[in-house]
Amino acid sequence: MPDPAAFSPLEHWRRRTRQYVEGLLQRLDELSVSDYPAATPNQVIKFLLDFLGVIDAEIGKAASEDKLRALSQICQSLGVFIQWLDNAHTGQTPRGLVQLLKDMMNGLEPNSRVIACPRADEYNYSILDLGQILAGLVQKFVPRSKQPNFASHLAQPIKLIFFPRIERDNVLTHAIFGHELGHPIATEFLNGEASDPAFSAAQTAIQQQIDALVAAGPNASTMDAAKKLDVVTRLLGMVLEIRKRALEELISDAVGILLFGPSAFFAMFEVLWVGNWDSPPKNDSWYPPSRMRVRLGLQLLDDLGWPQAMDQIKDDPLAGAYVMAALEFLGEARRLAATNPDEQAVDGEPVLKIAYDWMRGSFPAALAFSKQRVDASSFKVTKTVDLPGLIERLRLGVPPNELGDPRNPVTVDCRSALFAAWVFKLRGLSPSLSEPLSSRETDRLNQNTLRAVEYIILQDDYRKVMAEGAAAP
Amino acid sequence: MSTPGQEFRDAEYLGWDYLAITSVELLERVLAGQALDQDDAHNLDRARQFLIDAASGAKLVQSGVPSNVSPVESVRKFSYVMEPLRLARHDLPPPEVGAALDRMASSIDAAIHPGNPPDRAQLAFAKTFFQYLHHMLLDIIESGKRRTGTNFTFGASLMSHA
Numbered sequence: 001m002p003d004p005a006a007f008s009p010l011e012h013w014r015r016r017t018r019q020y021v022e023g024l025l026q027r028l029d030e031l032s033v034s035d036y037p038a039a040t041p042n043q044v045i046k047f048l049l050d051f052l053g054v055i056d057a058e059i060g061k062a063a064s065e066d067k068l069r070a071l072s073q074i075c076q077s078l079g080v081f082i083q084w085l086d087n088a089h090t091g092q093t094p095r096g097l098v099q100l101l102k103d104m105m106n107g108l109e110p111n112s113r114v115i116a117c118p119r120a121d122e123y124n125y126s127i128l129d130l131g132q133i134l135a136g137l138v139q140k141f142v143p144r145s146k147q148p149n150f151a152s153h154l155a156q157p158i159k160l161i162f163f164p165r166i167e168r169d170n171v172l173t174h175a176i177f178g179h180e181l182g183h184p185i186a187t188e189f190l191n192g193e194a195s196d197p198a199f200s201a202a203q204t205a206i207q208q209q210i211d212a213l214v215a216a217g218p219n220a221s222t223m224d225a226a227k228k229l230d231v232v233t234r235l236l237g238m239v240l241e242i243r244k245r246a247l248e249e250l251i252s253d254a255v256g257i258l259l260f261g262p263s264a265f266f267a268m269f270e271v272l273w274v275g276n277w278d279s280p281p282k283n284d285s286w287y288p289p290s291r292m293r294v295r296l297g298l299q300l301l302d303d304l305g306w307p308q309a310m311d312q313i314k315d316d317p318l319a320g321a322y323v324m325a326a327l328e329f330l331g332e333a334r335r336l337a338a339t340n341p342d343e344q345a346v347d348g349e350p351v352l353k354i355a356y357d358w359m360r361g362s363f364p365a366a367l368a369f370s371k372q373r374v375d376a377s378s379f380k381v382t383k384t385v386d387l388p389g390l391i392e393r394l395r396l397g398v399p400p401n402e403l404g405d406p407r408n409p410v411t412v413d414c415r416s417a418l419f420a421a422w423v424f425k426l427r428g429l430s431p432s433l434s435e436p437l438s439s440r441e442t443d444r445l446n447q448n449t450l451r452a453v454e455y456i457i458l459q460d461d462y463r464k465v466m467a468e469g470a471a472a473p
Numbered sequence: 474m475s476t477p478g479q480e481f482r483d484a485e486y487l488g489w490d491y492l493a494i495t496s497v498e499l500l501e502r503v504l505a506g507q508a509l510d511q512d513d514a515h516n517l518d519r520a521r522q523f524l525i526d527a528a529s530g531a532k533l534v535q536s537g538v539p540s541n542v543s544p545v546e547s548v549r550k551f552s553y554v555m556e557p558l559r560l561a562r563h564d565l566p567p568p569e570v571g572a573a574l575d576r577m578a579s580s581i582d583a584a585i586h587p588g589n590p591p592d593r594a595q596l597a598f599a600k601t602f603f604q605y606l607h608h609m610l611l612d613i614i615e616s617g618k619r620r621t622g623t624n625f626t627f628g629a630s631l632m633s634h635a
Contacts, residue, residue: 064494070487070491070494073487136484191543206537225566225567230555232534233530233551237548366579469624
């Protein structure tokens with residue numbers, strides 16, 4: 001029997017590892033009483049409590065410091081959930097935003113749950129497949145016999161959506177979430193490539209190109225077999241990752257435009273404008289050059305007929321001047337996209353060229369896949385007819401949520417409200433003063449647009465409830 | 474706009490590290506003649522699959538032969554196993570790296586499915602390999618972290634992402 005008074009390093013580190021679990025449990029307990037816009041954060045808290053129960057059991061069984069060390073690392077990494085949940089409460093995340101995102105997600109992945117979370121540490125819009133992350137935690141760290149206990153937690157998709165905290169109220173830029181909703185579509189396309197013979201053949205061709213590149217390199221003659229293997233592995237891994245990331249971003253841009261129309265393009269352009277249009281893809285984010293993204297976005301808008309549809313209402317007495325401003329904005333984007341220093345930078349670097357030549361060959365199929373995949377949820381160009389009436393409402397300072405006879409108004413699509421707000425903003429003119437749009441008026445525009453989104457979703461929910469009531473026996 | 478955050482990448486490394494250290498413990502028990510329960514067998518099967526995926530990466534890198542495994546995944550796993558393999562066996566010729574991974578996977582498969590006795594030398598080699606893999610992954614995980622102090626500089630990371 002071991003002497004309980006003797007110092008046992010293993011037991012010391014076991015107690016230390018348990019402290020991490022205790023810290024997490026206490027923080028989760030504090031967070032469980034927060035006011036969240038929906039039930040999902042509390043469902044995630046419930047998952048974490050169950051997961052920590054398993055981790056605690058593993059800590060109890062651990063027979064080595066190495067095992068306890070690994071369990072400590074896992075507990076420390078779970079701290080990020082505290083940060084996410086801390087920011088997901090109503091004070092930081094408007095309910096209307098969560099509702100809009102949930103609505104859009106449900107069109108693509110039914111029964112989706114959404115957590116929206118502002119971030120102050122970086123300016124980034126992103127989406128994490130939280131359901132997949134939680135499933136990964138179960139698969140990697142929960143003993144097989146206990147995994148069925150987590151099935152109910154993982155039954156529905158959960159998306160964790162980040163946005164810059166300073167943009168919380170800038171609902172127009174939230175049209176960029178269309179891009180975020182595109183990432184799962186991009187993943188579907190990329191996963192589907194596994195069964196494509198052309199993809200298999202391309203891998204062989206790319207490996208040969210990399211082999212040839214290394215063989216032609218300045219150090220080739222002095223490189224031993226082990227070094228050559230290292231270099232080829234690294235470069236092939238880079239090409240695969242660069243191509244994958246390019247397709248992820250470009251497919252997502254396309255889906256954003258398919259789902260939100262020109263609003264997604266305007267929002268993307270504003271976000272990209274802050275950076276360098278021609279930065280080549282860089283380790284380890286590998287974003288495609290911004291100018292390339294603008295070029296492909298414009299091609300898609302043209303392909304879908306948006307500029308042509310907008311051109312048809314440029315003489316409208318109410319909306320014409322606003323639509324002209326939006327078309328001029330697109331004209332600016334075209335001038336930017338017409339030159340190609342971005343392509344030259346990519347093609348001037350051998351590894352980037354290999355990856356991007358491959359990507360360019362794959363993109364048409366990716367675009368066709370995206371169009372077919374989101375067709376039922378896409379924002380149709382015929383909605384341009386909503387613009388004049390909605391812009392008139394914005395000129396009057398009224399939320400752009402409905403059109404027509406006030407005694408029997410027709411609720412519009414959320415995305416028509418966003419589109420009208422963008423076109424109104426791009427003109428940059430205060431309607432009452434005929435002076436440049438002030439910051440205060442831009443704020444009011446955002447408030448009215450968010451109200452419109454909330455009214456539209458409420459109206460839609462009310463209609464569904466009434467329809468279910470009428471259908472009930 | 475979306476690139477896998479550091480927290481997501483860390484989760485991947487942590488998962489492999491946990492698998493590596495669990496595999497070391499389980500292989501010790503197999504070599505000591507101790508029985509495995511179903512959870513243990515499942516974990517060793519995951520270790521076997523990890524080795525097979527890495528071997529697929531080796532075949533793609535060395536010969537351009539694709540497999541059913543995502544090439545991004547298989548090449549990534551292969552890139553992580555090379556260093557531990559070399560540490561476990563200094564004189565392993567590069568062309569035999571894939572075969573070495575396959576042999577370890579086969580020995581683990583035999584240990585999970587009683588029938589043919591497993592190759593004890595290969596199991597011992599696999600245990601050493603996973604030990605080195607654990608240490609390497611721990612280094613990677615720690616290298617991405619600041620434990621004390623800060624390196625904040627205003628403007629250094631001012632990149633906006635869409």
